[in-house]
Amino acid sequence: MGGLGRDAWAWLGVVAVMLLAQLAGASHVVYENHLDLEAAAAAVPPSIVDPQLRPGYHFQPPKNWINDPNAPLYYKGWYHFFYQYNPRGAVWGNIVWAHSVSRDLINWVALEPAIEPSIPSDQYGCWSGSATMLPDGTPAIMYTGIDRPGVSYQVQNVAYPRNRSDPLLREWVKPGYNPIIVPEGGINATQFRDPTTAWRAGGRWRLLVGSVAAAGGGGARGAAFVYRSRDFLRWARVRRPLHSAPTGMWECPDFYPVEAAGRREGLDTSVPGRPRVKYVLKNSLDLRRYDYYTVGTYDRRAERYVPDDPAGDECRLRYDYGNFYASKTFYDPARRRRVLWGWANESDTTADDVAKGWAGIQAIPRTVWLDPSGKQLLQWPVEEVDALRGKSVTLKGRVLKPGQHLEVTGLQTAQADVEVSFEVPTVAGAEPLDPALAHDAERLCGARGADVVGGVGPFGLWVLASADRRERTAVFFRVFRAAAGGKPVVLMCSDPTKSSLNPNLYKPTFAGFVDTDISNGRISLRSLIDRSVVESFGAGGETCILSRVYPSLAIGKNARLYAFNNGKADVKVSRLKAWEMRKPLMNGA
Ligand code: DQQ
Numbered sequence: 319m320g321g322l323g324r325d326a327w328a329w330l331g332v333v334a335v336m337l338l339a340q341l342a343g344a345s346h347v348v349y350e351n352h353l354d355l356e357a358a359a360a361a362v363p364p365s366i367v368d369p370q371l372r373p374g375y376h377f378q379p380p381k382n383w384i385n386d387p388n389a390p391l392y393y394k395g396w397y398h399f400f401y402q403y404n405p406r407g408a409v410w411g412n413i414v415w416a417h418s419v420s421r422d423l424i425n426w427v428a429l430e431p432a433i434e435p436s437i438p439s440d441q442y443g444c445w446s447g448s449a450t451m452l453p454d455g456t457p458a459i460m461y462t463g464i465d466r467p468g469v470s471y472q473v474q475n476v477a478y479p480r481n482r483s484d485p486l487l488r489e490w491v492k493p494g495y496n497p498i499i500v501p502e503g504g505i506n507a508t509q510f511r512d513p514t515t516a517w518r519a520g521g522r523w524r525l526l527v528g529s530v531a532a533a534g535g536g537g538a539r540g541a542a543f544v545y546r547s548r549d550f551l552r553w554a555r556v557r558r559p560l561h562s563a564p565t566g567m568w569e570c571p572d573f574y575p576v577e578a579a580g581r582r583e584g585l586d587t588s589v590p591g592r593p594r595v596k597y598v599l600k601n602s603l604d605l606r607r608y609d610y611y612t613v614g615t616y617d618r619r620a621e622r623y624v625p626d627d628p629a630g631d632e633c634r635l636r637y638d639y640g641n642f643y644a645s646k647t648f649y650d651p652a653r654r655r656r657v658l659w660g661w662a663n664e665s666d667t668t669a670d671d672v673a674k675g676w677a678g679i680q681a682i683p684r685t686v687w688l689d690p691s692g693k694q695l696l697q698w699p700v701e702e703v704d705a706l707r708g709k710s711v712t713l714k715g716r717v718l719k720p721g722q723h724l725e726v727t728g729l730q731t732a733q734a735d736v737e738v739s740f741e742v743p744t745v746a747g748a749e750p751l752d753p754a755l756a757h758d759a760e761r762l763c764g765a766r767g768a769d770v771v772g773g774v775g776p777f778g779l780w781v782l783a784s785a786d787r788r789e790r791t792a793v794f795f796r797v798f799r800a801a802a803g804g805k806p807v808v809l810m811c812s813d814p815t816k817s818s819l820n821p822n823l824y825k826p827t828f829a830g831f832v833d834t835d836i837s838n839g840r841i842s843l844r845s846l847i848d849r850s851v852v853e854s855f856g857a858g859g860e861t862c863i864l865s866r867v868y869p870s871l872a873i874g875k876n877a878r879l880y881a882f883n884n885g886k887a888d889v890k891v892s893r894l895k896a897w898e899m900r901k902p903l904m905n906g907a
Contacts, residue, residue: 365673366820367666370874371850374733374901377680383408384678386644387659389449389459394485397423408671413443419486422702423683428905432490439463439473439497450516462511472510473497499553512570517588519618523547528568540568544621561623563631568601570644580690584656586649599623602644609637609645635694639830640863658684665824665866681864696859707897716891718883725880726896732877734847735897741839741890745806747773751798763811763829768792777889780880781847784871791817791867793854808832810856817867830861
């Protein structure tokens with residue numbers, strides 16, 4: 319009874335907030351129209367990106383710019399999601415923490431921004447940060463504040479909910495003792511940001527702040543500094559960073575435990591150390607704008623992390639080999655899983671973003687866990703997204719001869735979910751792997767794209783394709799002959815070079831190797847297609863690639879879906895199932 323009562327109140331609160339937001343939004347639009355529309359229309363050329371390319375089920379606000387996910391957390395039955403947001407336009411700037419809530423990670427209701435510049439230590443910006451659940455169940459948010467104009471001098475602040483009995487956590491209070499961490503002892507104050515979720519062991523809290531360490535010969539080293547505290551109030555830096563590598567600035571570090579070898583269950587960030595617990599350290603490399611991680615061991619007495627693979631720091635593993643940055647995980651106690659959020663920027667032009675009035679989405683939240691090999695993570699869309707599946711079509715046992723393709727008809731596929739299992743009868747005809755490209759998936763895919771005939775593959779999907787297939791985005795595999803005694807090498811690519819007839823778009827080819835043994839003949843692919851998003855999971859989540867594409871013909875009902883084979887060997891589509899995807903509640907967008 320008590321629980322039901324609280325739920326009812328919470329929903330009433332949400333409905334009231336939505337109505338208020340709509341009223342406020344309406345008056346804001348009128349105000350903007352009166353003041354700005356003429357000037358804006360004169361200054362901004364019309365967008366070449368069709369409004370129908372706005373994603374339907376990927377997280378987004380009704381308008382404006384968004385970037386990093388911040389402080390995802392679960393509280394009293396609600397998922398909370400905060401994100402970097404510009405309330406005044408579709409380019410980065412004026413950053414506040416926007417706030418949305420959800421029961422299921424898929425349907426979202428926008429609340430008022432949670433954290434905005436309001437105190438001396440954040441008056442020039444409220445940048446990224448994380449949430450920590452304190453032992454009494456109170457969530458604490460740590461975030462980076464910019465405290466002076468001109469230079470972005472960075473300090474770390476804390477905020478607490480004003481009212482812990484409000485499941486929607488609508489108001490956040492910044493104690494007067496902020497900032498709680500300032501750059502000292504030689505730290506570069508303009509490269510010192512994005513505190514992680516804190517973890518507790520032996521009566522002490524620890525958290526990481528992303529930074530750079532003094533350059534030792536070659537360029538700046540990315541570094542994750544450890545701060546420790548007994549009371550969550552006074553924090554002291556451990557002299558040596560938890561870890562560092564010669565990569566340039568580490569933004570948005572993330573550090574968390576995972577169950578060793580193959581157990582899908584997630585672990586709380588403060589889980590007591592156990593022999594079968596491994597650790598993941600992820601950093602967002604400012605220079606490359608990609609998220610890299612390693613799997614390794616954490617020694618909490620020495621406050622050091624050591625990657626298992628000594629070459630791991632050479633940027634080998636990425637969460638996603640496409641457009642995916644500044645990601646953050648959280649432990650979901652309701653379903654005992656670790657969930658990953660990541661930001662996907664646009665790949666149109668800034669002028670397009672200004673003209674369309676919005677920029678940026680979040681990838682579908684993904685469950686992450688350690689692969690049975692222990693060498694890398696596996697990722698899969700949270701199961702709640704399956705609830706959006708509607709009308710479906712299934713194909714079985716269809717052989718694609720060399721050069722053949724097969725259209726999937728009977729449903730709209732501009733907003734769809736596709737799962738396909740391929741079978742290759744033999745890998746004997748696989749092409750040799752150029753040793754010069756053996757470690758560079760992106761160059762390999764650039765050189766041998768979806769239309770370059772191979773031995774085994776390229777085979778995969780053409781998505782968001784026009785009826786004449788002049789427009790198509792290829793997501794595919796290509797198999798290479800192994801070096802003596804090794805298993806065949808599988809490459810997964812997203813080739814958007816034909817995704818749009820519009821020549822003015824950024825169309826990067828993305829690719830990653832897939833750690834799978836294709837000699838057993840089978841490999842799977844799942845693609846979440848969402849108007850201008852293609853988010854794909856190869857071999858059950860071994861390799862993931864998110865691309866943003868903006869077709870000019872393959873829009874709405876005109877978007878088609880095909881399976882194709884451009885190799886010299888037959889490939890069987892043993893099973894393909896595609897679903898139309900419904901649009902969830904999406905912040906009123
Ligand atoms: N975005 C935030 C920073 C972070 C960067 C500012 C990463 O805190 O380092 O919007 O995208």
